[in-house]
Amino acid sequence: MTTPLVTTLPQQIFRFAPSPSGHLHLGHAYSALFSWMQAREHGARFILRIEDIDTTRCRKEFTEAIYEDLSWLSLKWPEPPRIQSEHIDEYHKALTKLHSQNLLYPCFCTRKEIQNEVQQSGRAPHGPDGVIYPGMCRSLSLVQREKRIAQGDSYALRLDMAQACSLAGELYWHDVRRGKIKATPEIFGDVVLARKDIHTSYHLSVTVDDALQNITCITRGTDLYEATHIHRLLQALLKLPVPTWHHHDLIHDEEGNRLAKRHNALAIRELRDQGKSPKDIKRMVGITDRG
Helix, strand or coil, X not given: CCCCXXXXXXXXXXXXXXXXXXXXXXXHHHHHHHHHXXXXXXXXXXXEEECCCCCCCCCHHHHHHHHHHHHHCCCCCCCCCEXXXXXXXXXXHHHHHHHHCCCEEEECCCHHHHHHHHHHHCCCCEECCEECCCCCCCCCCHHHHHHHHHCCCCCEEEXXXXXXXXXXXXXEEEECCCXXXXXXXXXXXXXXXXXXXXXXXXXXXXXXXXXXXXCCEEEEEHHHCCHXXXXXXXXXXXXXXXXXXXXXXXXXXXXXCECCCCCHHHEHHHHHHCCCCHHHHHHHCCCCCCX
């Protein structure tokens, strides 16, 4: 008798990826607990990542506070957190790959110059992030670009969205709540993927990290739903695996405002100092722990 082959499917991996630019609040607690409970329900691993590429706002004490707050909520992660600022070389490799496909160009425009161009043109097409970049630097010659870089001008590296979409072709992604979604990254225009002083961006680093960490389901708030269009495009261009997404609702205060770091009174550590327990926090964000 022939023994049938036993195929072991790779374990699913979920993650929580906060930015240490302030103390965690109830919205973060909900997102972390949501991801952790989803991982537990699927028999998956739950890991933590610290997204600290914005060195002007992120601070080490906030990173330590994140560990403390999550541990207090009884969340555990089986491996050391990935610290984005320690992996800039990997994001640079991704940029190099995009550059080799002639998909990047340096943009030297200031915000004021972009605003002036938009006003003079009489049209201001908007995307999810606001006014779409009008492409003033896209047509600069190689000589012009190299000259400005050599003289030390500040610049950002933008993705030539039209070329990128043409190269990638039609793309789709799956959201647990919304089903099959057609990717339309062109609604953002030529997004910034890196800057002279910060050699990556949220869009680039999160896409690279999710692939390197083998994330199978990305849980995050609906405020980042539109960004998924960009991330799906980058996955195609960089030939990275495609996970599933689960965009959960956001937590709002009593007045209906979305919670943000400025709501210090709703910071987890503030509530803890007021005598709230982890069970109280779960109740406040509407999460039922089923044991």
